[in-house]
Amino acid sequence: MRSQVTRPAINRRQFGKLAGAAGLALGVSPAWMRAALADTATPDSAEIIAGKVSGLIVHNAKLGVMETPLTLLRKYEHTPKEIMFNRFHFPHEGDAAWYATTKVPSADMVKNWTIRVDGLVERPRTLTIADLQARPQETRVSVLQCAGNGRSFYAAKEKVGGGQWKNGGMACVEWEGVPLKPLLDDLKMVPSADAHWLTAEGWDQPATPEGSDFAKSYHMADSALDNAILALKMNGEAIPATSGGPVRLIIPGYYGNMNVKMLTVLLFDAEQSNSAYQSVGYRMPNMPVEPGQFEANDYTIYNSVPTYGHKIKSVIFSPLPEDKAVAGAVTITGVAFNDGEAKITSVEVSADGGKSWQAADVKDAESPWAWYHWSAKGTLASGANVLMCRATDALGRTQPMDGLTRWNPRGYEWNGVDRVEITI
């Protein structure tokens, strides 16, 4: 949704052109491709977003894209804001610089914040944060995961363009806010019978007027909306600006992009949004696709679906190569989660590259959408060990042994059996 706000006086295109020409061109060696990033002094995560800890894995400084090393992520039951992965779609520069911080938005901003609820309704409404605070609040503990989490693993079939995420683009967070459906009912807006879709938009805007604004659409009949909240708090305090404050639409169990940050608009519509982020981006093909036969721009609303609920997934938290484990008995631990539609009933673990498997102990999760902790005993031998884990839920949904079968040109929804190699 285009704003009436005049862009800052600086011409970003020219600025980028100017600033861009200055690379750090030292390596004219045959190994430039490996050397290029090593030579590059990528800004530290703490410099990019104020309040983040140092040493998060940066994928794009200008967009504040960073993931959490698992050695850090595994320390916390609820992921603190300081280490939580981050993804913006537009540069946090100029008049958008305010949200590149783990601090909460200013009191003025919160006071003046509005959510326009509009579209195919007889009575459009405008909500303030105070309106939301006056209503009953509910909590949802949920894994939030970037749809691109694990993208780098698809390279074993064919590398996919974009940020090369490992497993750290996820977090388990407690959200608190106003249940969406009862709120919409109470507003008595009288939606048209044709209003099959609800579209959410946030405050952020593309860097150029030609860019598609970010918008996400949900089918009104989607039962996941029954659990959705307009969240005002994260981990017990007001939502940090960088995590989407002052208000974020949270659909528990849904991939990160579906949880619109800095919510400003809810639109009842007959169709899903034509935003590139809904109609082409953040989608999975309906059918298996092969590199070269289905490209990143071949997505339509007919041959693909948005990245809605988390595909069932498990990740090994320990031991990791950084732990320098020794040969002998070892406890293998990790987490598992899905879209919350069914309980995770088992996690199988292998310490020998998949030759033998054993059932892990799986602890109950604190909510259907939170992560389940699991652990299993194993033995590490001298030399190379390959640890693997695979989760299954009560609907029989499980992780593909070979995640590459779900290769897709945008590299989303990686949920192949996790593998950790430990060499002793």
Next chain:
Amino acid sequence: MRPVSVTVFCVVVGATAALAAEQQFNLPQGPGRELVYGNCQTCHDLQSVLDSAGIRRGAWNALLDNMKGYGLRISADQRAKILDYLGTYLGPNPPAAAAATGAAATGAADGAQVFADICAACHQAKGEGQPGDFPPLAGNPDLFLATDFPATVVLNGLTGAIDVAGDSLDQTMPAFDFLSDDEIAAVIKYVRASWGNDKLRPAGFADLTAGEVAARRAKAMTPEEVHAYRGSLEKK
């Protein structure tokens, strides 16, 4: 959609941070490289491009289509050049980097080539610049403000309002300190001798040497300090 009342403008801070964050990515040498630098950093930094290195030409092609959806506006000719560059130098089998200019290594920097590769993207092929955006280098008296002045700008960048040959500009030029001392000496020599600039040359004005560029490099300045340095030279 942004509520108007809460909009905060902090252009200067944002721009400075962005400059610091953008001066880092080293793309392989090759034709079209400057177009990537010039067009692909408006919305994201070049880590996105480098981290995607190795994907097929067809995947780059689709990616450029995606970028159109995200706001990339380039001519068909520019698109073709960018695709050739990405598909070749950031494709699955990039040519050996030895094929690149290699001027820095041999010490025989070609000023005209450096200008075409690096400077012409903004200052244009014949140094004519773009009114209001990029100052002309043809007929620009700044070239002879001091022996080391152009090198100071190239090494450190320049930000702030300037008047050049009747054109008023207020833009930021980033530092091009990745160029070697030889390359900077050569490109400045080339610019000072081209497009009639030799007519502006004061009698006995000597070109600077690579050694002098190195000495200048040792004294780092901020782009604002370079602007002030320019002002002090103009007064003389």
